[in-house]
Amino acid sequence: MGIRYRKLRTAGELQRLMRAHYLEGQYLRFGRPVAWVTSGAPVEILRAMGILAVYPENYGALCGARRCAVPLCRQSEAAGYSPDLCSYARTSLGAVFDPRQAPMGGLPRPNLLLACNNICGTVIKWYEAIGEHYGVPLFVFDAPFIHDEVQPHALDYVEQQLRELVHFVETATHRRLRWQRLEEVVRLSNDTVSLWGEIRTLCQARPPPLNVPDLFVNMAPIVVLRGTRSAVHFYKHLRDEVAQRVREGVGAVPEERHRLLWDNIPLWHRLYRFYNDFAQHGACFVVDTYTGAWSQAVPAGDVLGGLAFAYATVMLNRSLQYRVEEMVKLVLEYNVDGFVMHNNRSCKPYSLGQYAIKRQVAARTGVPGLVIEADMCDTRSFALEAVNTRVEAFVEMLAAR
Amino acid sequence: MAGPCYLGIDIGSLTVKAVLLDVDRRVLARSVLPAGYGGQEAAASVVAQTLAQARLSMADVAYSVVTGYGRVRFNAADEEVSEISCDARAVSHLYPSARTVIDIGGQDSKVIRVDASGRVVDFAMNDKCAAGTGRFLEVMAAALGVPVATLGDLALMSEHPVEISSTCTVFAESEVISHIARGAAREDVAAGVHRAIAARVLGLTARVGLEPQVVLVGGVALNKGVATALQQCGQAITVPEDPQVMGALGAALFAVHNGGR
């Protein structure tokens, strides 16, 4: 009586793509430098210089999904890192300190590090630790937080840093930036973003062709392969498959009764089972705020100015009020009946304002919300019974409306 | 009994202990009593009981040292010393080759590293979280419906311990209840509980280091299941005959040393 998960045809292609990405870093470098990069960093610059980018955050998610993050966390905790710190950081550092326990033996040794604080300030401290361990240079890309309007002097600061970044990478790798190549990479990024946007919009359909775990799994290339041709090809195929599902009226969840919105990073360690529990009650997550964070295109015109704007204004770099507006928009556009927020111990920028956001979104839209306390990777901070109780109560509440 | 004697008092949150030594550091008497409310009255009682055992009075006591949670409010001693220093002192006295002391009490747990001279080199404490303390065992014993004093023996009967993964006592309790509901054998759940407390305590030792000889003291050391579970770290664990009074013994040893001057 369990719901069979409706697998995508492109799932195989996704697996190959991601495996190739990790293998490339390990075995197929061909002399190319490797950079460890945060998910919100302007990777286009690195791509345009032929540098391989790998993403410790994605690696953390992978460890979470394989349920092997805890032993790695214990390694970094034994080294003195507080268990209250972000579990991506603790997992990543644990893999660095003891690669034997790490999937794929950990990430390939970096030549340089690039961290941007547009997603959080923790990445700066995390990457400082990595830089110290490996003795490699770190560039911190400082995107000032936007409490109200985007400030011109902040954009200037960000744009200047892009120039400094180019100089930094040129010095560290002896490679030169080819501006034409950069423009091409930015075009590819934008194509990826555009396709991803289409895929998400297709989920407005009834029945929704995808449930949110599909989005979480398929967003990996837009994070780690943004600016590449292979990412564009993959998303074309995925978009076509999703569009076909919509045409044929194929839903991700049989008997969709409730359309839900998900907020925050998923519980990687319970990726399918968690949403399956909702699906049992006919609840499908048709939209989320997390995968939308990579829906920012680089505006046309001067490429550095465009990159500066795109990276400075990502969702997590904007005020709670801005996020309320965005969530209200999504609730209306996707015809959502309820929303679930993951109060994620590991992510303060995403989680601290959730009670405030929940109140305002519920008041503005009339739609009820549920807050679940857990962690994205660390299963020690997850109480299954407590969460199940809340989920059941929420679903009962939806059914009664 | 001729000669001065030296008194060590340990005022814990759940029990009060006293140890009386002669000038050659031989134990003349020792007592343990429940702390009751506040511990001060109980401290006076345990001192009285200990002296009575040795047929001595306060006049015979040359020097006294108090330690433990309630030491600050106890006025009748000559000196107060932290329980970390006292534990280290007592264990080094009994086991000169001891290098790590693990003290699991009713409400806290401590790990202390000592050197060859018995001096404290490093220490770590957990007194905020019930997991890893005697309290954890109490809660789980109640959930299993057995007296906490029999929990250790029950655990030792298990061959297939269940997994309890939560770091929080409340979460762990709900895991225990789930296991029982699913029909797991009591001894297997009890064994899982002991592994959990051992894992928590070993986590505490991680920063300080676990160098042999490792000695386990404190009230919870009376539970044989805990010592066995701790051995999953790969080290032998030594449990003294009278693990509960180590703090008071250490205080008494300080009394001999400091009172002799």
Added chain:
Amino acid sequence: MPKAAALQECLDLVSAPYRDWQAQYPGRRAIGYFCTYAPLELLHATGLVPVRLMQSAGPVALANAHLPSFCCALARATTERMLSEEFAFLQGVLFVHTCDTMQCLADVWRMASPQLRVYTFSAPTVLDHAESKAYCVAELHRLACALERDYGASISSEALRDSIRLYNEQRRLLSELHGQRRQLSDTDRWSLTLAGMLMPVEDHNPLLRALLDAAAGVLADRDDGPSVYLVGAVLDDPAIVQLIAELGGRVVGDDLCTGRRYFDVLVDEEAEPYAALAERALQRQPCPSKHSQRDERRLRLSRAIRDSGAQGVIFLLPKFCEPHAFDYVTLSNMVEKLGLGQLLIETDVTLPREALRTRLQAFLEMLCQKDGVSGERRQLSGLRAGKSD
């Protein structure tokens, strides 16, 4: 005796900072701030009195509807105070961008209290990019415009220079206060320092001057107990320092936000004021939430600890503070290499006196043995310290 009265005024203010503030300073307009990166001179030149917002001893209850438990006590306890109307006397609040928690707190307060005037100052996170200073200056100007608009003031260059001179004077006096260990007890020293963040600077300066003059040559502390260096964030309760003194220890230096980092480095009085303010922000001993490419924090701290002659270092880290917790690992290893003892105390909303006492006592006992040895390193759970109950 004027000395006793002035000192008592400070002690009273520190123990109950906000209750009678307006009555004590009638006609003055207070603006709240959390952080040593706040440009106090700018606030002062607007005609406002910057008042530091600190945590309280009480339980956190109302704030739980606005913040989850996994953020620091400073955020939760000040939110509790705000919701309990303790900050009703404030004309506004300034949030400086430092860590993720402060970043969210600004917006949480705006949403919880729409009538409260909230200002933000997105100071640069990287201290030594080529453009960090220019950006900081521009951001200061933006804040100045917002203040001028709302408080009907016009911040002239001259007014700003006057404010700079006053705060520099405070910095010099505090430096003197902390430099001369023999004059006042540790507890008094800390209370005087905290008082300076709660009262108008023009009242604090003469009070400090008078107390320093009166205490000249007076030996207040024992000179022979084990010496410790404090590393941490906001210490807003002298109780810990008092306990260290009670147990026979001496604080010979610190890297606290409400200590040395508050008065570290003067603002250049000759330079253009906005540039000078930005320069100081970028040059002074950094907060771990800031990044410097040259690892300034660790280098300077290493030197400062060695120069202080401390036998041991006590880390006073707020639970849930990411920047401090990450830096701790590096700093802990550094202290070990220096051959000094170290103790970690995690602070939180409430204070269990016994646990704090046990740790401090055990640590000081250890320092009294020969050779530097280590106290408590990173532990699985810590203890809480705040205002005493």
